[in-house]
Amino acid sequence: MTTTGRFFCADAARTRGDSIVGTAPHGSAWVLIEYRGGWPVNGFDGLDLEAGTRALVFAAARAARARVLLMRRHGRRSPEGPPCWAVLRYGRTGAHRQHWGTWGRDEDLAQIAQALGTPGEQALGTPGEPGGRPVVLVCAHGLHDACCAVRGRPVARALSERRPDLVWECTHVGGDRFAANVVVVPDGVYYGNLDAGSAVTVVEEHLAGRIHAEHLRGYTDLFPPQQAAVAAVLDRFGPAGRHDYAVARTFRDGDGWQIRVTGPPPGPAAVDVEVRARRTPQRQLTCRGPATSSAVVYDAVSVRPG
Template sequence: MSPAWFGCADRARQRDDPMIGSAPHAHGWLLIEHPGPWGIDAPAGCGLDEDVLLLLGRAARAAHWRILLVRRPGRRPVPPQRRWIAVGAAATREGHWRGDGELGAAAEAVRTLSRAGEPAATAGPADPAAEPIILVCTHGTHDTCCAVRGRPVAEALAARWPASVWECSHLGGDRFAANAIVLPDAAYYGNLDPGSAVRTVEDHLDGRLDLDRLRGLARFPPVAQAAIAEAHRRLGPLPALAITAGHPEQLEPHRWRVVVAAPAGSWRVIVVAERREPAVLTCRAAAATPATAYLVTAFDPA
């Protein structure tokens, strides 16, 4: 890539686009190992049997999960048997389950993991002491910035945590590349480079969120992500799972109240959504569109 490349991530940095609340809301992730190439719609174009893909898609939509393709950095050979991992966004590390096995069982794992904590037949409880899964978006067919910025970040993280790091297909928020998510905490981070990525993940694993690079905890909707981030800013440093939020209560068309719970008590947080000026938000965008910024206007004891 030419040193003169100036993509959507460069423009977003110039505009100082706010990241908090930009993590796509999901309850879990189905990760399917596939070395590539990845089309724009990666799962649909990866050569899966059409009936299997339809089954997986239905299960994921019903459970509010996302399907991602993953591969190890460095394009290492993939075992002949296709592998998959189902990762639920955990309320606690001990409540998190993973499964791997033949792809035909993945849909049942998604359905089971989306219910009240019952493990699938092919799954077992994660070891709370084990390293989490770290995904870095490198989906260049979807957005050039994800490949240009994501691949060096994936390599740097893999050098530090070789068993935990995967490149992945589209995570969302291309303009914040390089993007990464730490599972099962469901913590999205953006605007990463190789050096900051290693520090950010080290801090995360040590129980401190990097609020300057945090996009949100994806197991919560965007409004709650903003409220939780503000609580971490005021009450932290705290681990990702230390602060939770109830369902946002809409007070006005663009104003919500969210009750967050932390070890020190509960707070009522008022969050306002503001539409920003239209901008070109991805490298592939044909026109400018407005993004949403989430602002905390009140933070009071409940």
């Protein structure tokens, strides 16, 4: 996908063969706010909301280390009823929790702070309902980065046709050059370099409990070297469920890491992965940012059954 005379970061990244492994931002909680109007370049922070409510939600999200994303159905179709919001929390054993509500006035969004645990109060131990269906987010924030719209919207269309109740377009999730980006929450799994066809396959496999290494950016409960280790195990031994593999230990070893990943049969009970980090040359990494910068790449240099 190219357009003559204009720089597109995702085109450039694919031409270079940029690695997507280990690029999922760390986090285990998400705030989703359905917003059917135009999205500001900086998402929630740029909304013209009642100042006190916006500050309350922002402070609660920051205290809970939650990412705040705006979302809408593909095509900006307007479902019946008021827009919704959600607080989604990842559970390490798969015991995710979800808290959903609706809003009509700006002040209604104060419920989000209550669901997160209001700043200054002890965070709620087990907020929201357990379980629930996953939410599939497709970054289509074109005002933030052109590639998110050019590549994201066809993916959102294809997934919405297949899973209309699960799929939402959302604001910036990070990694513009890996568009189209899809995030499954509260599983906390990032996928990148998708198109309409591969996105349908990846999401259907994910929902069936089979996560593949191809297109996997990482798991958000893990740090980048650990994400790279799990991806290497999936690449070597085949797809697995979200919680089939666990990082049992991580040791820093000079400029790299020794990481043990444990899993169920029929694969090995433990796999030792050596991960090394390297920096890329200075490059333009986003459509909107003409300045060049370097990225860190995490390479699994050895994968050995323990």
